[in-house]
Amino acid sequence: MRHVDVARTPAMQEDAAMRIGHHTITWGGVVGHPAGVTSIKDLHYLSYGSVIEAVREIGAVGYEGTEVFDGNLAALAHTPELLLDALAEAQVELVSVYAGANFVYADVLPDEMARLRRACELAQRFGASRLVVGGGARRVSGTTEADYDRLGAALDAVDDLAADHGLEASYHPHLSTIVESPSELEALMGRTRIGFCPDTAHLAAGGGDPAALVRRYPDRLKHVHLKDIDLGTGTFLPLGQGDLNLADVLAAVVEAGYDSWLVVELDSTEGSPQEAAAASLAHLRELLGQLPARPAA
Template sequence: MRLGYHSITWGGVVGEPTGVTSVKDLFYRANGDMQRALRDIAAEGYQGVELFDGNVADFADRPEVLRELLHETGLTLVSVYTGANFIYADSLPDELWRVNRAAELAALFGAEKLVVGGGARRAAGTDDEDYDRLGKSLDTVVDIAERQGLNASYHPHLSTIVESPDELERIMTRSRIGFCPDTAHLAAGGGDPAALIRQYPERIEHVHLKDYRPEPFAFLPLGQGALDFPDILAAVQEAGYDGWLLVELDSYDGDPREAARISKAYLDALLDSSVSR
């Protein structure tokens, strides 16, 4: 398995402000210097990178800049992350337009995977029809990705209608999209990440690794929280998954490169230990 890192740690995530009034423009964006991020990620020994759709879109009119940066660092653009509400009929066409744009850009820069999160929680509450709508939308995302030669996977996420294990089951039975377990979000949603990976082994298309501390709540570099990563990696291997492992840390109180270094050292030691057994 090859190791990659998400650029989110450099600046944290923001949404495109124009998306407040024009849904088609509501890209995610890591609010930092992507050239620094990629150089730091490569310097710490990672082989790949995941970028948000907005950060990739920043290079749409100057693709040679990103291509040269990937060449310089030796990094593979593994995946592009996007998301949407997916449950509102009126805004769905514009949301899917944006997902399609993300898929086109991912393919343009040689990515293998399209990762999506989403499924809005309504102020009035969530009902079963929202899961039906989300499932149908995610099947459309699969179609969009396949047209660009990409594999699509769904990332359960806090603040969406897919947080808990029961909510994950609702969407896994309603859509054929692949599963991208994010270890920290699954744990914070009340699940056991390793058990959920074992529950859906044939659906694993991508993996996000992140540590987690319940009290006080925090996402952390690998090995610094409460998660059982030896068991998580054992579950990933049992599933027959041999693709990219992407470390994704939303923010870090310090140099983001240091966080990447901490997670890489921990993951290298863990993988070496699993190989030697």
């Protein structure tokens, strides 16, 4: 169970690069740094629990990779060995770093971009290869077409910033932003070249079919977040415990030619984060093993 290589199951011989990671968010949930209330440049996402404990338990379950928030890396900037040693001991790769911003307010955008530059610097320092961003604020007065223009232009700048630091960037549609529904995603995607990171539960909660949206943007697929959801209550759940057709999502991912990281990202759980992670991994392995092998080239 130590090395997770779903490609080695009989039905997946052609998917040699498909690997599985888990976000540290489940260990403590997500908060924002309070300094950000009065200083936009300091408004990081943070996982409130110990990322060191999370990495150890993620590795013990059998995951190969992990994703962390920019704020957790910022908190470890002066003691990077704490996380780097934990990653090495757990045999877990830091795959990606998650950050976000409002993006639609011209006056604060330079401070937001400075913070995202710092996130890229930290991601590079800690060995990540990907930057995932969410955002696009909903105004009290309502969203305008110009907001999508601003968001698209800002995300292009993020894409450039990430590339400057050797990272691949992708955008994560998210509840509470101006990119929740399929029509809102459509409004954005033609305005930016940044990659697409589908989150199965957020897309479904926004009224979309996650598999259909992956098939709608196959050439933009650069990263994948997987979680399940009870659509009646809106509760996020471990894989296989909710209402989503994850088998179809994975089929769509394979059809798109994507053969890289699948990251489980469960915001919280009522029980043990490690047990929830184990349940998701078992279900994901089962689904991947049922996929037909790709035809030989």
